[in-house]
Each structure stands twice: as C-alpha cells, then as structure tokens.
Amino acid sequence: MVLQDFEQTKQIFDSQSKNGDVKTAEFISHFEPQQAFELVNGIKADLQQIGDSLKPEVHQKVLLLEKWVQQLQTGYPSHLAVACEQHVKQTRQKLFTVLAQMRQTENVDTLLRTTVTEVRKLLQVDRALIYRFQSEKHGTVIAESMVVGFTPSLGESLSAIAFGCENRQNYEQQQVVVQEDVYEKVKSAYQLQLLKHFQVQASLNLPIVIDGQVWGLLAIQQCSGSRQWQEAEVSLLNQIITELRLNLQTVELLTQRKQEAKQEKVLAQILERIPPSSDASVTLGNITQELRQFLKADRVIVYRLNPDWSGAFIAESVASGWVALMQEQEKDVSLRSKDKLDYERCTVKMLGNLATLDTDTYLRDTQGKDFVKHKAIKRVDDIYTAGFSDCYIKTQEKFQSRAYIITPIFEGEQLWGLLGVYQNSGPRRWQDSEATLLSLVSQRFSTILKQADAAAVLKLKSEQLVAERERIVADAIDRIRQLSDMNIIFKTTPSEVRSLLKAERVVIYRFNPDWSGEYVAESVSSEWKSLMQEQFNNSILRENISECSAKILGGGRISIADTYLQRTKGGQFSTKTNFRVVNDIYQAGFSPCYIEILERLQARAYIITPIVKGGRLWGLLATYQNSGPRDWQEHEIKVLTEISNQLGIALQQTEYLKQLQEQATQIALAAEQERAVVKVIDKIRQTSDIDTIFKTATQEIRKLLSVERLTIYKFRPDYFGDFVVESESGGWPKLVGSGWEDPYLNEHQGGRFRNNEPFVIDDIYNGNLDDCHIEALEVFGVKSCLVVSIMQGEKLWGLLSAFQHTGPRHWEEGETKILMQIASRLGIALQQAEYLKQLQEQATQIAKAAEQERGAAKVIEKIRQTSDIDTIFRTATQEIRKLLGVERLTIYKFRPDYFGDFVVESESGGWPKLVGSAWEDPYLNERQGGRFRNNEPLVVGDIYNANLTDCHIEALEAFGVKSCLVVSIFQGENFGACCQRFNTAKHGIGKMVK
Structure with a gap:
C-alpha cells in the first residue's frame, strides 16, 4: 500500500507540473524532501529484515521510489520559484488594473462602485462593500458588489458590530478585523442576527482612515461558507x-471647494438681509432668524461656552x-450650569456628541477636544437611529429635538461655542450643502468674535502693527474679491504686494497645459529690467522646463530644482499649501547653470x-529682492500665501461668473423662445382650418429656430407618407x-x-445613418435634421421636421423641446379638427333624420285619410320611395x-317589373317566413358581400338589384307581407319599420 500511495502521488505531481496548476506550488510548499528520503531508507531497512521471502518486483x-524521491528533492525548488513568481506577477498586474480603474473615476459614487466591484472580482469573494461611519457606532453601506442570491446590504444603516468591532475607535486600534468563521467568535446575539440576515460566514474588514479618523470600512465577505484569509x-x-x-x-476636496464657492454666495445673500447693528x-x-427661514428648520441656536465649560443660549430663532x-433656561437653571454636564454621562447640553461609553466624554474634562480635533460638524438625521443612550434620548425629547446639525464656533484655536440647527417635527436628511453653509456661517462668527475681542486684547504696539498689516492684506484681498476683470486683478495685485512687502519685483506667472508659460503681470522698481519685456527677447523664459530652470522660479535643493515641472505636473507647487523661500540664491545649493539664469534675471x-485654481496649479505668485539677500519673515510668507490663495479663488470665481453669464444668456434665449412659441400656439388656436394651422406653424417655427427648412409629413395607413406642408428659405x-x-x-x-x-442628427455623415438614407438626404441637400412626432391622440399622424442645408x-435641447411643443399642439389641432368634422357630420345626419x-x-297622415287598401299601398310606396331616395319600393304579400x-x-x-313576375322564394316557403316572423329586418348593403346563396344572387341580378332592405308587415298578430326597398342605406330602417 505504501508503494502504491507513492506512485499515485508521483502521478499527481507529474500531471500538475505539466499543466502548470497553481496547486503545484501549494503541494511543493508542504513537501519535505529530507523526510521523504528518510522514509524510503526506513522502508528499505524493513524489507531487508524480511529477507528473501519478498518478490523481486518489490x-x-x-x-524506483528511491530514485523518484531523489529527483523530487532536486527539482521542487525550481517548481516552487516559478509558481511563486507567476503568482506574484499575476497578482501585481491585477492590482495595477484595479488601481488604474479607480484613478479614472470622476466622482465619489463611481469611485466607490468601481472599488467594490474590482475588489470582489480580484479576491473572488461573495460580497465586497464600503461602510461609512455616521456616528461612533453606526454607519451606512454606501457601495456594494455581490454575487446574486444573497441579501443585499446597500443603503442599510448598520451597527459597527456587524463587522466585528463595536465602534470606530476599536477599528482604528485593530487595523484589520479577521473573521474566518463568524459563528465561532460571535460577540452577541445581535451581532449573530445581523450576520445571519446577510448570510455572512467569513469576513475581512479594514478601516479607511482619512485625516487621522476612521472614515469607514472596506469589507469583503464570504457568504457561501467559511474562509481562511491570507x-x-x-x-x-x-x-x-x-x-x-x-x-x-481629492474628489471630496474638489466637491467641498465647489460647495463652499456656491454657499459663499448663499451666505452673502443671507447676510445682505441682516440689518447692521452695534449690538x-x-x-x-438676526443671523439665527435668517438661517432658520432659509433652511426651513424648526430651531437655530447659538450656545456660548464659559471657561468652566458651563454655558448658555445667547441667540435663538424658533418656529x-x-x-x-432662551426662555426655558431662565426657568431651568440646569441648562446654564456646568453640573448639567455630569448627568449620567449625558452631555454637551443636548448639542451633539454620541452618548456612548467610548465617545461621550464631558466637554469639561476634554476641553471640547471632540470638536477641536477636526473642527467637526455633528450631523444627526434621526436621534432614534443614531445609537444614543436612553438618558441622552430623554434629554433630546425634553427639548423636542429629532434631528440636528451642530458646528463649532472657534475664537482662534479656542472652542468659543456652538451653532446648532434643529428639526423637531421629524427626522431630516441633512444635505452636504446645508452643512457647508453652516460651516461657513460658523467661520464668519469666528471672524466677528475675533474682531470684536481684538480691540481689547491688542494693546502692544507690535500687535497693533500685526493688526494693521492684516488689515492691509485683508483690504488687498477684498479689492481682489471685488474685481471680476482678471486683467485689472493682474494689473493691481503685483503693485499692491510689492508696496506691502517693499520688494523690488512681484510677478504673476501662468502655466500652459504643456507646462511652458509666460509672465502675465509684473510690478518692478525702475532700476531693474522688466521680465514682461525680457520674455519676448529671451525665449528660454517662455519655453518648457529645462533641467536647470523650474522657470527660474525653482527649488532650494538641487534634487528639486532640477526636476521638470512637466514631468511632475507642477512639482511641489501642485498644492496651495506649499511655497518656496530663498533668502540668498548663493547659499541655497543651486547648480551653477541655475545660478547663471537667476543672475541674468537679477x-x-x-x-x-x-x-491653484479649482484644484489645479494655474501659475505662481513670486516676490523678488534683487539688490541683495533678504531674510523673509513669517508674516511676509503668510501675506503672499493668502494673496495667492485669493488669486486662485478669484480666478475660479471669474470662471464661475462667466459660466453664470453664459447660463443667463441661455436662459434669456430660452425665455425668448418660450414667448415666441406661445405666440405661435396662440395663432394656431385662432383658427380651426388645419391647412392654415400647418402653414402658420411651419413659417413661424422656421423663423424662430432660424432653420433653412421646416416640413410636415403625413403618414398613410401603410406608414408610407407624403410631405404636405413646408417652409424653406429658398x-x-x-x-x-x-x-x-x-x-x-x-x-x-x-x-x-x-x-x-x-x-x-447634427451631421448626416456622422449620425450612423444607412447609406440609402444619406443618399436620399443628399438629393434634397440636407446636412442636418431634427425630426419629432405629431401624435393625434394615441395615433402617430405624421412628423414635424427641421432641416439644415448649408x-x-x-x-440644442431647447430646440428639440420647442419642436416637440409645436408638434404636440399640432396633434391637438388635428384632434379638434377631426372632432369638429364628426360634429358636422352628426349634425347633417340629425338634420336628415x-x-x-x-x-x-x-305619409302616415295620408294613409290615415283613406280606408282603401290599394290607395294606401300605392300612396305608401310612392311617398316612402321619394322620402328615402331609393330606386324601387315594393309590397310583397304572403300566401298561406x-x-x-x-x-x-x-x-x-x-x-x-316585380309585380306580376311570379317571383317565389323557396327559402321563405320552407321556413314559413324565416326571420320576418320575428319582425327582424334584412339589410343587404351589397348583394355580393352579404353571404347570400348563389340562387338568391341570381334572382336579384335578374331584376337588377344591387342592394336591399326588407322589413315585415304584420296584420295584428298575423305575419302576412314584406315591405322591400332597393339600393338604400341603413339609416332608413327605422322609417321602413314605422
């Protein structure tokens, strides 16, 4: 048996080696050749003791086994190395692919969806998700990719325990939470319930840390069974x-900047409505009132903290x-007392932190650090789903709070107070734009508070100089803010900065997309040459970066200065937090060629x-001292940084203003077009003549859209059709x-x-049209077209088309909308015309009836005036024939x-003649009058399409009959005759019966 096992193992190994199976590496990694060799020697010793009784083949x-083990001992390392190298290479390539796809995303949602999808594929798990913390213990699944058949968790609000730890801090400490069989180490029945609900049997959870805080989790899960994570x-x-x-x-920063730029304008509008006051x-x-009305909230408050971390509400607007x-705190002193903070770990004056053992620290004990650490905004959409303790929930209920946003107000780095917005009537999903607006308001509070206290604190002359300098900088920045023309900004800013810093040159340098660039603004003392002029004489100043330049605006170390901006996409200047300070170019370690360039430029x-404009390096703001070294001061660096930041904002706002102006132009154009459409529709309503309507519509809309041809095409029942109206420029x-x-x-x-x-179709040659369609359009000189349906009720009546020939x-989308509006109105006009036609036909029929x-x-009256039956019959047949306009009217009398x-x-x-013709009908004889016994009329519009027998058709043809109407004549209860008319229509049945 031992020999058979070894032979089977050798066969498996040989097969796997030939096929390059991944399991080969795993097999070899657990194989110990020395142990195998010792085992073979032991078997040989045992066999020698047995002696000659063994067969020679044994x-x-x-x-053979000994030889195989020796071969395996020498061959397995190379197999292992190859397998490992291939595995690492494949894994690295897959990872690079995932990272590349993540970098190509343009927004957060796409980034998150791409991440979980690619992670699930890469690791071949049943589910991959991203969980974002909304509080210390709770969060929401914001992205998910999973195998079909399991319960989805996307959008679910879940406790953090579902992923192995109880709160955000635990994940920060553990870094990796591994669950290879969740049912072996489950912490609580609640956790087990969550895991079972989503069929999780194994999971691997890693924290996503942003700005030093656990932002969320990346989790992969196996639902089909347990799994040992590698x-x-x-x-x-x-x-x-x-x-x-x-x-x-990166994405959130861009989003935040856009939100801030947008909400800055909203805040400006709010503040404009607030009357100035010295109180x-x-x-x-007034601010709380305006905020509450704008946000449509139930309450807005300002809460002021005292040095001992007690506090009071100092401003409020409540619905x-x-x-x-504000009034309640006068009645309940606990609202103002610091002792309120010691209530069963229920803290922060009902203004924000989660009441958990890990995070509900007292403001007094922590010095407000939960707010200070990240200057965070607290957002709670519903206090009942936020994981608060029971005592904290009771505090919230006492003050009628259901949802809120809290933002800190700082005075410098000191937490001064809190600004809160509350929804009392029910839960509320706070929007990012609302949080951004509140953050900006709190920042403005900080500025107001700082300015209010500055006059009392800044007594020393040095501090007064700093205040004056800040005021000058603020004025310069304010002047930049007030300007919308970038040419004026470029002309003003260098002069302001040079005057403020008493420098000898200030320039603004703009990059091109290929990282070449040019000086766009300069202020320079009269004794120095102008770089604005020099760049036209010296092409090096406009060309791309060389290893000795960094556009003469380079770094302090050779390793940085000799780096291409093109290759590094802006290098260390690519974010607005970086700057470069050189006090003396001869002491900065520059290369000789770079020194030569700087000397040439003095x-x-x-x-x-x-x-930085919109997250991208737009250019550089540079201040130069030419006459000698200069020890640049911190406040000078700060001034230049603030102004360069403001220049970036001004550039962004200018571009945004341009976009707004373009949008306003488009809106005005759309409004003008809407008015014109209303006029056209009004003209259509003024007539019921469909030809006049079509002519008016095509002429007016062609002029309105400035197209070269506008047509109306009418479908026939077979969906071929004809152009019935057109208006064209000639x-x-x-x-x-x-x-x-x-x-x-x-x-x-x-x-x-x-x-x-x-x-x-903007261009018929780039519109994926068939060749036959292109040829047909070319015949009529059409280069572009816009076609919409004309619906008569639910029926497709025709097409309204605009053509461009030149x-x-x-x-534009608005042009399509206009054409569809007119087509809709034409459809209504068609319905109305058809309805009017029906009314006219009905009126004609009613008049005829x-x-x-x-x-x-x-006729009846004439019949009544005589008792002679022959006269009655003669009168009746003559008068009714004339009345109905038929060609023959007869009376047929049955015999017994x-x-x-x-x-x-x-x-x-x-x-x-029928009278005396001896026409006898066997059908009536056999059925004793047939239908006529039941007083049922016989109506035949066309004898050839009425399912008549051949004999009946032949008989009728003999007398030239093409159509007939026959009704019964009863004598009391007895059926005895028929009245017949020929070549008539159905509306005469009633008259015949009468």
Whole structure:
C-alpha cells in the first residue's frame, strides 16, 4: 500500500507540473524532501529484515521510489520559484488594473462602485462593500458588489458590530478585523442576527482612515461558507485602501471647494438681509432668524461656552409651537450650569456628541477636544437611529429635538461655542450643502468674535502693527474679491504686494497645459529690467522646463530644482499649501547653470507661492529682492500665501461668473423662445382650418429656430407618407410633391416615432445613418435634421421636421423641446379638427333624420285619410320611395303556404317589373317566413358581400338589384307581407319599420 500511495502521488505531481496548476506550488510548499528520503531508507531497512521471502518486483519498486524521491528533492525548488513568481506577477498586474480603474473615476459614487466591484472580482469573494461611519457606532453601506442570491446590504444603516468591532475607535486600534468563521467568535446575539440576515460566514474588514479618523470600512465577505484569509489578501486590500483614500480626498476636496464657492454666495445673500447693528446679541439673533427661514428648520441656536465649560443660549430663532430654549433656561437653571454636564454621562447640553461609553466624554474634562480635533460638524438625521443612550434620548425629547446639525464656533484655536440647527417635527436628511453653509456661517462668527475681542486684547504696539498689516492684506484681498476683470486683478495685485512687502519685483506667472508659460503681470522698481519685456527677447523664459530652470522660479535643493515641472505636473507647487523661500540664491545649493539664469534675471532672494485654481496649479505668485539677500519673515510668507490663495479663488470665481453669464444668456434665449412659441400656439388656436394651422406653424417655427427648412409629413395607413406642408428659405429642392417614401418607416410602422421619440442628427455623415438614407438626404441637400412626432391622440399622424442645408448643426435641447411643443399642439389641432368634422357630420345626419321623420309623418297622415287598401299601398310606396331616395319600393304579400306575390311597387323607371313576375322564394316557403316572423329586418348593403346563396344572387341580378332592405308587415298578430326597398342605406330602417 505504501508503494502504491507513492506512485499515485508521483502521478499527481507529474500531471500538475505539466499543466502548470497553481496547486503545484501549494503541494511543493508542504513537501519535505529530507523526510521523504528518510522514509524510503526506513522502508528499505524493513524489507531487508524480511529477507528473501519478498518478490523481486518489490525490490524493483523500492529502488524506483528511491530514485523518484531523489529527483523530487532536486527539482521542487525550481517548481516552487516559478509558481511563486507567476503568482506574484499575476497578482501585481491585477492590482495595477484595479488601481488604474479607480484613478479614472470622476466622482465619489463611481469611485466607490468601481472599488467594490474590482475588489470582489480580484479576491473572488461573495460580497465586497464600503461602510461609512455616521456616528461612533453606526454607519451606512454606501457601495456594494455581490454575487446574486444573497441579501443585499446597500443603503442599510448598520451597527459597527456587524463587522466585528463595536465602534470606530476599536477599528482604528485593530487595523484589520479577521473573521474566518463568524459563528465561532460571535460577540452577541445581535451581532449573530445581523450576520445571519446577510448570510455572512467569513469576513475581512479594514478601516479607511482619512485625516487621522476612521472614515469607514472596506469589507469583503464570504457568504457561501467559511474562509481562511491570507496575509497577501490583507496586503492587497491595504494598497487598495491607500489609493481609495487618496482619490476620496481629492474628489471630496474638489466637491467641498465647489460647495463652499456656491454657499459663499448663499451666505452673502443671507447676510445682505441682516440689518447692521452695534449690538452683538441683535446681530446673532438676526443671523439665527435668517438661517432658520432659509433652511426651513424648526430651531437655530447659538450656545456660548464659559471657561468652566458651563454655558448658555445667547441667540435663538424658533418656529411657533416649540419651546424657546432662551426662555426655558431662565426657568431651568440646569441648562446654564456646568453640573448639567455630569448627568449620567449625558452631555454637551443636548448639542451633539454620541452618548456612548467610548465617545461621550464631558466637554469639561476634554476641553471640547471632540470638536477641536477636526473642527467637526455633528450631523444627526434621526436621534432614534443614531445609537444614543436612553438618558441622552430623554434629554433630546425634553427639548423636542429629532434631528440636528451642530458646528463649532472657534475664537482662534479656542472652542468659543456652538451653532446648532434643529428639526423637531421629524427626522431630516441633512444635505452636504446645508452643512457647508453652516460651516461657513460658523467661520464668519469666528471672524466677528475675533474682531470684536481684538480691540481689547491688542494693546502692544507690535500687535497693533500685526493688526494693521492684516488689515492691509485683508483690504488687498477684498479689492481682489471685488474685481471680476482678471486683467485689472493682474494689473493691481503685483503693485499692491510689492508696496506691502517693499520688494523690488512681484510677478504673476501662468502655466500652459504643456507646462511652458509666460509672465502675465509684473510690478518692478525702475532700476531693474522688466521680465514682461525680457520674455519676448529671451525665449528660454517662455519655453518648457529645462533641467536647470523650474522657470527660474525653482527649488532650494538641487534634487528639486532640477526636476521638470512637466514631468511632475507642477512639482511641489501642485498644492496651495506649499511655497518656496530663498533668502540668498548663493547659499541655497543651486547648480551653477541655475545660478547663471537667476543672475541674468537679477534675482538674489525670493518667495514663490502657487496659484491653484479649482484644484489645479494655474501659475505662481513670486516676490523678488534683487539688490541683495533678504531674510523673509513669517508674516511676509503668510501675506503672499493668502494673496495667492485669493488669486486662485478669484480666478475660479471669474470662471464661475462667466459660466453664470453664459447660463443667463441661455436662459434669456430660452425665455425668448418660450414667448415666441406661445405666440405661435396662440395663432394656431385662432383658427380651426388645419391647412392654415400647418402653414402658420411651419413659417413661424422656421423663423424662430432660424432653420433653412421646416416640413410636415403625413403618414398613410401603410406608414408610407407624403410631405404636405413646408417652409424653406429658398433655393432648395421641394419636398412637397417629391414622392419621397421611406421603406424603414413602412417596415417598422413608424419606428421610434410611434413612441414619440425625437430623431436628432447634427451631421448626416456622422449620425450612423444607412447609406440609402444619406443618399436620399443628399438629393434634397440636407446636412442636418431634427425630426419629432405629431401624435393625434394615441395615433402617430405624421412628423414635424427641421432641416439644415448649408452645413452640420448642433441642435440644442431647447430646440428639440420647442419642436416637440409645436408638434404636440399640432396633434391637438388635428384632434379638434377631426372632432369638429364628426360634429358636422352628426349634425347633417340629425338634420336628415329630422327631415325624414317629418316626411314619414306626412305619409302616415295620408294613409290615415283613406280606408282603401290599394290607395294606401300605392300612396305608401310612392311617398316612402321619394322620402328615402331609393330606386324601387315594393309590397310583397304572403300566401298561406308562405310563397307570395309582389302586389304593389313604385320604382324610378327602367327596371324590370316585380309585380306580376311570379317571383317565389323557396327559402321563405320552407321556413314559413324565416326571420320576418320575428319582425327582424334584412339589410343587404351589397348583394355580393352579404353571404347570400348563389340562387338568391341570381334572382336579384335578374331584376337588377344591387342592394336591399326588407322589413315585415304584420296584420295584428298575423305575419302576412314584406315591405322591400332597393339600393338604400341603413339609416332608413327605422322609417321602413314605422
């Protein structure tokens, strides 16, 4: 058996080695060749003791086994090395692919979706998700990728325990939370319930740390069974989290800047409505009132902290029906007392922190550090789902709070107080824009408070100089803010900075996309040459970076100065927090060639700060001292940094203003078009003549959209059709009467137009059209078209089309909307015209019926005036024939055997006589009058399409009958005759019966 096992193992190894199976590496990694060799020797010793009783083939097999083990001992390291190298290479390539896809995303949602999708594929797990903390113990699954068949968790608000730890801090401490079989180490019944709900059997959870705080978790889960997680998998996830963190920070920073820029304008509008006041409490009250009205909240408060961390509400705006905390604190002194902070670990004056054993620290004991650490905004959408302790919930209920945002107000680095917005009536999902606005308001509070206290604190002359300097800088920045023309900003800023810093040159340098660039503004003392002029004489100042330059605005170390900005996309200047200070170029370690360039440009010392516009390095703001070295002061660096930052903001705002102006132009154009459309629709309403409506619509809309041709195309029942109306600028082949028919519309019964979908082609040669369509359009000189449906109710009636002949044209969304509006109105006009036609036809029929009623009454009256039956029959047949306008009217009398005779007839002449013709109908004889016994009329509009027997058709043809109407004549209860008319219509049945 031992020999057989070894032979089977050898076969498996050989097979796996040939196939390159991944399991080969695993097999070899657990194989110990020395132990195998010792085992073979032991088997040989045992066999020698047995002696000659063994068969010769057994000895042969032992020798073969020994040889195989020796070969395996020498061959397995190379197999292991190859397998490991291939595995590492494949894993690295997959990781690079995942990271590349993450970098290509443009927003947070796409980034998160891409991450979980690629992680699940890479690690072949049942589920990958990203969980974001909303509080210390709770959060929401904001992205998920999973195998079909398990319960999805996307959008679920879950406790942090679902991933192995109870709160955010635990994840920060553990770094990796591994659960290989969740049911072995479950911490609570609640955790087990969560895991079972989502079918989780094994999980690997890593924290995503942003700005020193656990932002969320990246979790991978196995739902189909337990799983032993490998260290390599942890390493891969760590690399992916690093990339995710970098991308999140970048995207969120851009989003934050956009939000701040937008909310700055909102805040400006709010502050404009606040009347000026020298009383700070009045100003704060007005601010809370304006904020509450703008946010449509139930309460806004300002809470002032005292040095001992007690405090009081100093400003409030509250909607009617809710308790006023400003008044309530006068009744309940606990609201003002620091002792309130010691209530069963329920803290922060109901203003924000989660009441948990780990995070609910007292403001007094922590010196407000939960707010200070990140200057964080506290957002709670619903206090009942935020994981608060029972005592804290009771405090919130006492003051009617259900949802809130709290933001800190700082005075310098000291926590001064809190600004809170509350929703009392129910839960509220606070928006990022609302949080951004509140943050800006609190920052403005900080500025107001700082300015208010500065006058009392700044007594020393040095501090007064700092205040004056800050005021000058603020004025310079304010002047920049007030300007919207970048040319004026460029002209003003260098002069302001040079005057403020008493420097010899200040320049603004703008980069091109290829990292070449030019000086766009300069202020320089008269004794020094102008770089603005020099750049036209010296091309090196405008060309791309060389290893000796950094655009003469370079670094202090050779390793930085000799780096291409093009290759590094701005190098160390790529973020606005970086700057470069050189007190003396001869002491900065520059290379000789770089020194030579600086000397040519007369620079001896400089400060350079980046100008960042919308997250991208736009250019540089540089201040130079040419006459000698200069020890640049911290406040000078700060001034230049603030102004360069403001330049970046001004550039962004200028671009934003330009976009707004373009949008305003578009809105004005759209409004003008709307007014024109209303006029056209009004003209359409003023007439019911459909031809006039079509003519008016095509002429007016062609002028409105400035197109070269506008047509109306009407479908026939087979979905071919005809151009019935067109308006064109002249000189183009006519479409009306052209006989242009589209097989596609015929085959697809109107195609997309049945669903009222517009057809937009900016350029027929780039619109994925068939060759036959292009050829047809070319015949009529069409280069671009916009086609919409004309629906008559639910029916596709036709098409309204705009054509451009002179060249391609980009059709705006508003133009499509206008054409669809007009098409809709034309459809209504068609419905109204059809309805009017129906009314007219009904009126004609009613008038005709009334006329016939009067004629019938006259005939009846004549019948009543005589008792002679022959006279009655003759009168009746003559008068009714004339009344109904038929060619023959007869009376047929049955005999007892239900054969019969035509006894009277009145006819217009020229037809064979029925009276005396001896026409006998076997059908009536056999069925004893048939339907006529039941007084049922016989109506035949066309004898050839009425399912008549051949014999009946032949009989009727003999007398030239093409159509007939026959009703019964009863004598009391007895059925005895028929009244017949020929070549008539259905509306005469009633008169015949009467």
